[in-house]
Amino acid sequence: MPELPEVETVRRGLLPVMEGAVIAAAAVNRPDLRWPFPPGIARRLTGARVTGLRRRSKYILADLSTSETLLIHLGMSGRMLISGAQLGSFHHAHPAPAKHDHVVLDMDNGARVTFNDARRFGAMDLMPTASAEAHPLLSVLGPEPLGNDFHEGHLAARLKGRATPIKSALLDQHLVAGLGNIYVCEVLFRAGIHPARMARDVTSLEVSRLVPIIREVLSEAIEAGGSSLKDYRQADGELGYFQHSFKVYDRAGDACTSPGCGGQVTRIVQLGRSSFFCPLCQR
DNA sequence: GGTTAGTCCTGCGTGC
DNA sequence: TGCACGCAGGACTAAC
Numbered sequence: 292m293p294e295l296p297e298v299e300t301v302r303r304g305l306l307p308v309m310e311g312a313v314i315a316a317a318a319v320n321r322p323d324l325r326w327p328f329p330p331g332i333a334r335r336l337t338g339a340r341v342t343g344l345r346r347r348s349k350y351i352l353a354d355l356s357t358s359e360t361l362l363i364h365l366g367m368s369g370r371m372l373i374s375g376a377q378l379g380s381f382h383h384a385h386p387a388p389a390k391h392d393h394v395v396l397d398m399d400n401g402a403r404v405t406f407n408d409a410r411r412f413g414a415m416d417l418m419p420t421a422s423a424e425a426h427p428l429l430s431v432l433g434p435e436p437l438g439n440d441f442h443e444g445h446l447a448a449r450l451k452g453r454a455t456p457i458k459s460a461l462l463d464q465h466l467v468a469g470l471g472n473i474y475v476c477e478v479l480f481r482a483g484i485h486p487a488r489m490a491r492d493v494t495s496l497e498v499s500r501l502v503p504i505i506r507e508v509l510s511e512a513i514e515a516g517g518s519s520l521k522d523y524r525q526a527d528g529e530l531g532y533f534q535h536s537f538k539v540y541d542r543a544g545d546a547c548t549s550p551g552c553g554g555q556v557t558r559i560v561q562l563g564r565s566s567f568f569c570p571l572c573q574r
Numbered sequence: 575g576g577t578t579a580g581t582c583c584t585g586c587g588t589g590c
Numbered sequence: 591t592g593c594a595c596g597c598a599g600g601a602c603t604a605a606c
Contacts, residue, residue: 294600325582325601349600367599368584391584410583412600428601455577464601472599562578564599 293365295436295469296509298349300516301371308376308402309341309353316397324393325366325414335359335417336396348432348468352423360420362428366412376402432468436505441467447498450490457493458486458561461505470505473540476567478508480539485573486566487559539567547572 293301317336319328329335340356353361365371374383375397385403388395394406394415406413418426433449434440449466450457460466461475470478479486481504484497493501538548543558547569554571 364600366583366601408583409585410599412583414601453576459577462600563580565597 293349293367293369294471294474295346295349296474296512296516298351298365298469299346299513301365302344302346302351303517304373305351305371305404306344308373308398308400309396309404310344311341312402313338313340313399314396315399318395318397320393320395324408324411325364326416328415329417332415332417336361347429348435348464349471350429354420358420359417360423362414362416362418362423362426363406364414364428366408366410366414368410369406369408369413372405372407374403374405376400432464433466434468436467436469436509441502441505443499443502446502447495450493450498453490455490456487456561457484457490458566460490462562462564467505469509472564472566473537474505474508474512476540477537478505479573480568481508483573485570486561486568488574539569541565541567543567 314336315338317333319333322328335357336355338357339359341353342356343354345352345354349364351363351365353363355361363369372386374385376383389405389407391407391409391411392405393408393411393413396404396406398404406415414428416426416428424430434445446467450460453460458475458479461470461478462472476486478501482497482501484493484501539556542556545556546552547554547556549569549572552569552571554569556567557570559566559568
């Protein structure tokens, strides 16, 4: 489930094969993912040089020489596969077309980038680069959690008076953009805050601690992704999914890892999603 | 305006 | 073994 760190890892993995290269051929194998592809997307991509590869929240933005920007969202199960490229001492031959290969980009450097998405919660769109920030999916996003606009004052103001669990508030992309279910669980564990606590009841002290904790958790995951990137290239060219050692996520029944705690990681459902926490550490 | 439930989708794990 | 079912979840839309 790609959240901000996974998307950043994918972006970094795509950089050496896409940035500066020309999309020699683009194949789009179905009319839609989450939404319909923009009209003529294959034609509009073909011949375009990728001049930059950026990330905003969980979106990858590929700036093109055609003054358009390709927006990519991995959704839940979206994967990027690189083949035909020389990465380090490894060369990946093009694999046989697989089920759910929806978009295939053949670069002029010989690399092939394949977007595979079984659940089709992902999305792609094209927009003018000059007004990319105004795209409906991007314009409503809150600040980047690793950016300067995300700070204690912002978070405090957005949590103030909100009668919703802190878990839900931190998942709200309008409040801060890029956190998903996994990292919110990890952040709240590290902060010692119960996921069901009302956002308005989070104290000033806790808010001041949340900001650096969110940065830490995400930065550590990006770092882990970076170090795993090399291994994944070697393994099969697939980017973005790597093993993390989560403290609470998907660890229901396990002993809490806090020294001397003795608690047991517990699962509850909030807004139809699993929350994992330690009832002794998190209040 | 704020909040929550429903929805989309397919693969996987579990239980019968 | 095979089937039915629930679950996973990002983010929109509708309803309250």
